[in-house]
Structures are given as C-alpha cells and as structure tokens.
Amino acid sequence: xxxxxxxxxxxxxxxxxxxxxxxxxxxxxxxxxxxxxxxxxxxxxxxxxxxxxxxxxxxxxxxxxxxxxxxxxxxxxxxxxxxxxxxxxxxxxxxxxxxxxxxxxxxxxxxxxxxxxxxxxxxxxxxxxxxxxxxxxxxxxxxxxxxxxxxxxxxxxxxxxxxxxxxxxxxxxxxxxxxxxxxxxxxxxxxxxxxxxxxxxxxxxxxxxxxxxxxxxxxxxxxxxxxxxxxxxxxxxxxxxxxxxxxxxxxxxxxxxxxxxxxxxxxxxxxxxxxxxxxxxxxxxxxxxxxxxxxxxxxxxxxx
Numbered sequence: 001x002x003x004x005x006x007x008x009x010x011x012x013x014x015x016x017x018x019x020x021x022x023x024x025x026x027x028x029x030x031x032x033x034x035x036x037x038x039x040x041x042x043x044x045x046x047x048x049x050x051x052x053x054x055x056x057x058x059x060x061x062x063x064x065x066x067x068x069x070x071x072x073x074x075x076x077x078x079x080x081x082x083x084x085x086x087x088x089x090x091x092x093x094x095x096x097x098x099x100x101x102x103x104x105x106x107x108x109x110x111x112x113x114x115x116x117x118x119x120x121x122x123x124x125x126x127x128x129x130x131x132x133x134x135x136x137x138x139x140x141x142x143x144x145x146x147x148x149x150x151x152x153x154x155x156x157x158x159x160x161x162x163x164x165x166x167x168x169x170x171x172x173x174x175x176x177x178x179x180x181x182x183x184x185x186x187x188x189x190x191x192x193x194x195x196x197x198x199x200x201x202x203x204x205x206x207x208x209x210x211x212x213x214x215x216x217x218x219x220x221x222x223x224x225x226x227x228x229x230x231x232x233x234x235x236x237x238x239x240x241x242x243x244x245x246x247x248x249x250x251x252x253x254x255x256x257x258x259x260x261x262x263x264x265x266x267x268x269x270x271x272x273x274x275x276x277x278x279x280x281x282x283x284x285x286x287x288x289x290x291x292x293x294x295x296x297x298x299x300x301x302x303x304x
C-alpha cells in the first residue's frame with residue numbers, strides 16, 4: 001500500500017413428445033462428464049488430504065497470519081519512512097499539516113492492533129472492519145482509488161479478511177426480542193461466498209497485465225479455471241490449493257525483492273507485491289481449511 005507513496009508511484013416426468021430423448025440423452029451425457037470430473041478431482045482431494053495431514057491443524061493460524069502480513073509490513077514501512085510519507089501527502093495530495101500526522105498514526109495503530117487481534121482470533125468483527133477501513137482510507141488518502149491494479153489486489157485482500165470473519169463465526173448470535181436474526185452459520189455461509197468471489201480478483205489482474213507468452217497463457221488459463229471453480233464452489237479446496245501453488249511460485253520468481261540492491265527503483269514495489277500476494281494466499285489457505293461453505297455447487301450436490 002504505502003510503498004506507492006514513498007517511491008512516488010423439471011424435476012418431473014420425461015416429456016412424452018418428440019425430441020425428448022435427445023434432450024434427456026444430452027442431459028445424461030453432461031451429467032456423466034461432470035461426474036467424471038468429480039471423480040478425478042475427488043482423487044486429487046484425497047491425495048491432498050493425505051499429504052497435508054501433518055500441517056492441517058496449523059492451517060487456520062498460518063492463513064490468518066499471512067492475511068495480515070501485508071498490513072504489518074505496511075505499518076513498518078510508514079514508521080521507517082515517516083517523513084517521506086508526510087512529504088508525499090502534503091506535496092502531492094495537498095492534505096494540511098497535522099492531518100497528515102493524524103492519518104499516518106491512525107493507520108499504523110489500526111494496522112498493528114487489528115492484525116494482532118486477527119492472529120489471536122479475538123474480536124474478529126472489529127479487527128476485520130478496522131483493516132478494511134485502512135484499505136479504503138489509504139485508497140482515498142493516497143489517490144489510488146482509480147488505480148485498477150491497486151483496486152483488484154485490495155479486493156482480494158478484503159476477500160481474505162472476509163474469510164477470517166466467516167472462520168470466526170462458530171456460535172449463534174444472541175437474538176433480540178422481536179427482531180429477525182441470522183444464525184452465525186448463516187452469516188458464515190454468505191461471507192464465505194463473498195470471500196471466495198473477492199479472492200480471485202488478484203488473478204484477474206494478473207491475467208490482464210504483462211506480456212503474453214506461452215507459459216503465461218497456460219498459467220492464466222489454468223488459473224482462470226481454478227478461479228471459476230473457487231467462485232462456484234466446485235471442488236474449491238483442490239482449486240484453491242492450485243491457486244496457492246501458482247501464486248506462491250509466481251511470487252518467489254517475480255517479486256524477489258531480496259535480490260535487488262537497497263536503492264533499486266523497483267525494490268519497494270516488488271516488496272509490496274510480495275506481501276500482498278502472501279495475504280491473498282493466506283485467504284486461500286483458510287478456504288482450503290474450511291471449504292467453500294453451504295452456498296456452493298458441492299453442497300447443493302449433496303442435497304440433491
């Protein structure tokens with residue numbers, strides 16, 4: 001986030017009329033193809049469950065930490081580059097002196113305190129709300145609201161935060177007399193759906209940026225298929241795992257800021273990208289751990 005500023009940048013009976021058998025056969029063929037895909041992906045999920053068993057108990061904690069790591073890094077950046085941040089806000093954003101100090105201090109305090117609450121799994125509603133507030137306030141404060149790359153990436157970060165929120169709702173909310181209430185599991189269901197949808201926006205930004213090569217086209221197509229599966233909740237665990245692998249490899253190979261010298265013009269940008277992608281990977285890990293929720297293709301399949 002802040003590096004941009006510090007560097008300056010139906011169901012019914014068959015139809016008795018003619019043509020019904022063709023439609024029925026077409027439906028059956030489609031169903032058979034879908035069942036075949038389901039069988040193959042089920043085998044993959046079984047393998048993933050087997051090999052991930054040792055780390056499975058730690059996935060929620062790892063996911064929550066990775067989700068907030070970009071906020072921790074951003075808070076550290078603001079503290080270590082405080083004067084540069086002030087200069088940018090005053091000279092380029094024309095925010096009055098004093099308000100700039102208040103803006104930066106509030107951002108640092110909110111990011112550190114809310115990140116700690118997310119990691120500790122305490123007061124998740126307030127913690128997630130605070131961090132989403134930071135994302136929105138920085139978008140307006142630094143004039144990045146119309147930057148498409150920034151917008152898509154931060155939608156994905158907010159998707160990860162919504163996964164934190166849904167993961168924390170395990171008890172029923174207290175009901176107030178006379179008011180209709182949603183149970184925690186119901187709210188979790190809809191927030192899981194919103195989190196799944198938002199998480200994939202980073203990959204959309206990746207697909208439509210950079211030069212097109214054979215490798216990039218292959219990875220983009222593979223990733224887009226996985227994104228669609230995540231959104232509709234069809235074998236979401238396997239597809240989220242695939243996205244974790246793709247993004248992790250991409251992150252290490254492309255955003256390797258540690259190989260750049262201290263004053264390299266792109267070091268801060270690569271560092272920012274690296275930690276943001278880590279946060280999105282954290283959201284995907286929570287999805288791998290908890291599953292897609294009730295609003296998903298797999299859950300509907302169980303019903304019917």
